[in-house]
Amino acid sequence: MAQAKSLTQNEIDQILRYIGSKKFGYRDRVMFLMTVWSGMRIKEVASLRSCDVVNTDGTIKAEVRLAAEQTKGRHSRTVFLPEKFRREIADYIRGKCLKFPELPLFYSHTGKAFSANTLCNHFYWLYRRAGISGASSHSGRRTFITSLAGKGIGVRVLASLAGHRSISVTQRYIDVNDDMKRQAVELV
Numbered sequence: 719m720a721q722a723k724s725l726t727q728n729e730i731d732q733i734l735r736y737i738g739s740k741k742f743g744y745r746d747r748v749m750f751l752m753t754v755w756s757g758m759r760i761k762e763v764a765s766l767r768s769c770d771v772v773n774t775d776g777t778i779k780a781e782v783r784l785a786a787e788q789t790k791g792r793h794s795r796t797v798f799l800p801e802k803f804r805r806e807i808a809d810y811i812r813g814k815c816l817k818f819p820e821l822p823l824f825y826s827h828t829g830k831a832f833s834a835n836t837l838c839n840h841f842y843w844l845y846r847r848a849g850i851s852g853a854s855s856h857s858g859r860r861t862f863i864t865s866l867a868g869k870g871i872g873v874r875v876l877a878s879l880a881g882h883r884s885i886s887v888t889q890r891y892i893d894v895n896d897d898m899k900r901q902a903v904e905l906v
Contacts, residue, residue: 722856724864724893729850730754736848742827746844748810749824749837753858754865755803757880760841760855761834762788762797769819771799771807778804778811795881863891868898 725733737746752758765788771779782797789795799807811823822831832840838855845853863876877888 720852721890722854722860723850723852724895725754725850725853725857725861729853730861733845733848733850737844744810745824746840748806750841750844750858751803751806753855754861756782756797756799757859757862758797759790759859760837761790763824764822764832764834764837766823767820768811768823771823772811772819774819778807780804789881791881791883793881793883797881798879860891860893863888864893864895867892868895868901 733750734747737743737750740746749763752763753760762784765784766782770782770784773779778799780799780801782799784795784797786792786794824832824837826832826836826840841855845857850857859880863880866876866879867873873885873888873892876892877883877885880888880891882888
């Protein structure tokens with residue numbers, strides 16, 4: 719199987735425009751940005767409960783602690799949420815009833831929680847209908863890692879953010895593009 723495509727900023731904008739035109743656009747926007755801005759896997763996004771991201775006072779957590787059963791490798795990890803993304807989540811949950819914090823953060827159009835497989839398929843069709851070829855549910859995560867690598871973040875930090883136990887795994891996520899090469903040669 720080919721690696722997931724790393725998305726350009728133009729493709730991210732194209733996806734966000736498409737999502738904005740859909741019935742459940744804001745939910746999909748937050749799920750998509752969760753993969754691009756925090757590097758979460760689809761399984762992790764699907765497993766989130768309100769209490770994972772929302773404090774008891776209604777504010778959004780800066781750090782999401784994922785339990786072992788929520789992660790791919792069954793190793794608990796902490797996901798850091800940038801301020802711009804915490805604002806997106808706050809907008810998403812505004813007006814939602816959070817009386818039951820143990821309930822899922824995201825629901826499908828049927829009112830049921832997403833499974834990892836259902837959400838993976840949802841993202842496949844989201845990308846396809848937005849006109850992005852070669853993208854998969856893993857593209858947001860790959861984009862997250864590649865974007866940070868392009869900004870000079872070291873591979874050890876990237877591995878930790880991604881929840882990888884080996885930097886060689888993280889290195890396979892990093893796409894090298896022409897912009898990165900242009901910036902590199904300007905350092906000479």
